[in-house]
Amino acid sequence: MNIDILLGLQWGDEGKGKIVDAISPGYDIIARFQGGPNAGHSLEFNNVKHVLHLIPSGIFHADKLNIIGNGVVIDPAVFKKEIETLGLPLIELQKRLVVSTRANLILPGHRILDAAFENHMGGSKIGSTLKGIGPAYTDKVARKGLRAGEILNSDFKKLYNDRLKDHLTILKNYDFKFKLSDYEAGWFEGIEMLKKFRIMDTEYLINELTGAGKKMLAEGAQGTMLDVDFGSYPFVTSSNTISAGACTGLGISPKKIGEVFGIFKAYCTRVGSGPFPTELNDQTGSLLREMGHEFGSTTGRPRRCGWLDLPALKYAIMINGVTQLFMTKSDVMSGFEYIKICTAYRSGGKEMNEILFNELSPEPVYTILPGWNENISGLREYNKLPENLKNYIKLIEDQTGIPITMVSVGPDRKETIFR
Ligand code: GDP
Ligand code: IMO
Ligand code: MG
Numbered sequence: 001m002n003i004d005i006l007l008g009l010q011w012g013d014e015g016k017g018k019i020v021d022a023i024s025p026g027y028d029i030i031a032r033f034q035g036g037p038n039a040g041h042s043l044e045f046n047n048v049k050h051v052l053h054l055i056p057s058g059i060f061h062a063d064k065l066n067i068i069g070n071g072v073v074i075d076p077a078v079f080k081k082e083i084e085t086l087g088l089p090l091i092e093l094q095k096r097l098v099v100s101t102r103a104n105l106i107l108p109g110h111r112i113l114d115a116a117f118e119n120h121m122g123g124s125k126i127g128s129t130l131k132g133i134g135p136a137y138t139d140k141v142a143r144k145g146l147r148a149g150e151i152l153n154s155d156f157k158k159l160y161n162d163r164l165k166d167h168l169t170i171l172k173n174y175d176f177k178f179k180l181s182d183y184e185a186g187w188f189e190g191i192e193m194l195k196k197f198r199i200m201d202t203e204y205l206i207n208e209l210t211g212a213g214k215k216m217l218a219e220g221a222q223g224t225m226l227d228v229d230f231g232s233y234p235f236v237t238s239s240n241t242i243s244a245g246a247c248t249g250l251g252i253s254p255k256k257i258g259e260v261f262g263i264f265k266a267y268c269t270r271v272g273s274g275p276f277p278t279e280l281n282d283q284t285g286s287l288l289r290e291m292g293h294e295f296g297s298t299t300g301r302p303r304r305c306g307w308l309d310l311p312a313l314k315y316a317i318m319i320n321g322v323t324q325l326f327m328t329k330s331d332v333m334s335g336f337e338y339i340k341i342c343t344a345y346r347s348g349g350k351e352m353n354e355i356l357f358n359e360l361s362p363e364p365v366y367t368i369l370p371g372w373n374e375n376i377s378g379l380r381e382y383n384k385l386p387e388n389l390k391n392y393i394k395l396i397e398d399q400t401g402i403p404i405t406m407v408s409v410g411p412d413r414k415e416t417i418f419r
Contacts, residue, residue, distance in 0.1 A: 001258035002210055005246045007220025009316035011270035014263045015328035015408055017041025020057035020219045022413050028214040029065045030058025033249030034239040035221030036073035036106060038129040040297025045413040051297050054079055056219050059096055067202050070102035071249020073136040074148060076190025083193060100202040101149030108183035109167025110135035116176035126235055127272025129298050137238035148199050151191050203251025218246040224316035232360050235274025243320040262322035264313060266330045269303040271296045275360040278306035278342045292332040307340045310399050315355045317400055328408035330389060336371035339392060343367045377410040382419045
């Protein structure tokens with residue numbers, strides 16, 4: 001069982017990129033299994049911050065193989081831009097990165113459709129990142145997708161034009177103005193960039209390497225509450241962000257999964273629309289946003305902020321089979337006189353702990369704990385953390401029954417405490 005999974009337990013942006021980078025030295029392979037350039041995974045070392053959208057967060061480690069798995073949707077234009085901004089020689093990246101033949105492509109038409117659909121929804125829009133994710137997965141499931149393995153075919157341009165024709169036909173029903181050339185700009189250049197990389201049946205590669213004893217970390221994107229089945233539907237993304245998604249998104253058996261690392265922020269954030277029971281529309285929410293620099297890594301939108309939601313966390317732990325919890329951004333919570341934590345919901349006069357299908361906005365029931373004032377970013381030993389933070393951690397462990405084995409105290413690779 002030498003495959004571990006790291007995934008988000010909230011609404012995304014839990015700090016997956018930072019932690020994957022920090023624990024990459026313990027693995028041989030780092031693989032993305034779902035999502036696409038809607039993701040923005042930040043990591044920091046040597047005072048430089050990098051934001052990755054499609055490329056796995058192990059890319060800065062020289063001896064690691066990074067895989068973009070079959071479950072990912074790839075926008076070639078974003079791929080090219082990302083390759084060019086990593087600051088690493090192409091020849092080096094060609095060694096470190098492999099792409100699945102079966103990964104579906106995001107076509108220019110998908111991005112236009114995403115924008116047209118959202119525009120049409122008006123006030124009830126999802127708040128999509130407008131990267132074409134929904135339409136690309138729609139075509140995949142409708143068996144109309146174009147896949148990375150097809151870009152080498154001599155009739156690729158024809159396949160592309162057929163898809164484009166379909167997309168333009170749908171767009172006629174929407175009052176949405178667009179300039180195709182704006183969306184196509186860079187896309188075909190991106191295809192040429194993709195061709196420079198090994199496009200392989202990565203399910204064989206993964207099973208052969210892990211079968212021979214290599215260790216792999218599967219890197220989730222988005223978060224459990226954005227999962228298409230278990231998130232706050234319809235305000236979700238279009239893929240399975242949960243641990244099961246790693247099996248379908250990489251071609252691995254559930255029997256091979258070892259640890260499931262569930263990552264969560266010490267508080268909650270959400271970008272885009274949808275229910276958020278512990279949201280703070282007040283001074284405290286603004287303070288969390290300011291202290292935590294809570295602005296989207298992909299779209300720059302301000303993130304909605306709120307207290308930690310334990311019923312939602314427990315739900316995510318259950319769905320994913322989380323074996324260890326990693327808590328990030330605890331440093332951001334320093335300076336609050338008290339900290340609230342949602343330990344139950346109240347709905348129809350009754351207290352409950354479940355995320356119910358038809359009750360997405362229950363009233364939170366809070367437990368109040370004393371805060372801490374110390375700046376903890378410089379700390380590297382668990383025992384030195386403020387007592388009140390340790391009490392906060394203990395309450396979460398007691399309530400979830402899962403150990404918090406890592407506490408992140410800053411954005412840098414080094415600002416990480418393992419217990
Ligand atoms: P991801 O999508 O889960 O990879 O998370 P993002 O990168 O979108 O958002 C997390 C943000 O918090 C990034 O700006 C990180 O650099 C930053 N970050 C990660 N861990 C910590 C931490 O423990 N403390 C602080 N202050 N920032 C962190
Ligand atoms: P990472 O991997 C936070 C949100 C969008 C929107 C909804 C659907 O960085 O954690 P989509 O573009 O997928 O159609 O948008 O999901 N969303 C994210 N929120 N972090 C992400 O990724 C997200 N990816 C999508 O804001 O509400
Ligand atoms: Mg992010």
